[in-house]
Amino acid sequence: MWKLVVLLGVGMFVALMLGGEDKGQLRQGLVGVDPATSKVLRPPQVVETTPVEAVARVNFTPVTVQKTQYTGQAPITGSFVLSSVEAGTPTPQPVSLQSDAALPVMYINASAVNVRGGPSTDYGVVGRLTRDEAVAVVSPAQGGWVQIRIEGDGVDGFVAARLLTNIDPLD
Template sequence: MIRLGALMLATLAGLFLALSIWGDGNPRAERRPAADPQPAAQDPGTAPVPVPEQPTPVVVQAEDQTPQQVQRFPGPALRPSPEYGDRTPAPAPAAGDGPVLYVTGDRVNVRAGPSTGDRVVTSLRRGAAVAALEPTGAEWVNIRDAEGRSGYVASRFLSATAP
């Protein structure tokens, strides 16, 4: 263990010595160009040596540097999804269809038949008014919504009073 420590110490000392001899000093120091050179003292009979002028950097405006943003994939205008697009309740179904019932679940599926195994026709949000096409005493009620779509909804999600 002592040999390992001595070897590490000798390696670090050698590295330090090599860098101090052949290194360029502090690599993090800011490197600045030398100040304007002073002309050497000249003899009174000689012409002065002209000092070359440094070119002034060109300033480019930000508007010229930033490329114009182009919509790459133009398409139709965006529309809100049906469940969030219109927060106003749907109009009540036409009179004469049957008693008006209201959906009490947050989102209730309207199915093609009176079973959860039947396909979903649409879904209704809480408070949507529907017309019952058949008696409301069964487990499933045949309904028609305000847009004219008909299907079956479980009676536990329907109420005669608006939520």
């Protein structure tokens, strides 16, 4: 095996030394052309333009009303005209998030646990936890699965309820 590898290496080295050298050949059409008599291209002319002010114009008016094919709940109907677009910044609305301090903490009770994207093994794995790692419980067990948030990472996912315990391993 090693003899073949060495033979291959030597063969590649010899092939590159003999055939891999560029000897500066010229193409057939370039032989005998004097570089001083070749044509020189002029640079393209620069055309000056005037800046145009950008204006947003929106005017939408339906031309014909078509019958809807939707048979469920009542569809949105009526004529409307959007005659102008107002520029401005939206006012930010305060968001009330449940802090991690208020979430109950549970601990992993198995050697290795997959954190899944949904409450089933059909969902993909979004993280992995090992024994005695702490997790914050976002929602209680439903159908044998608990929604958790991995502390520090902020990753939300689902873990089987039987793999969690509320007993702190450090106590």
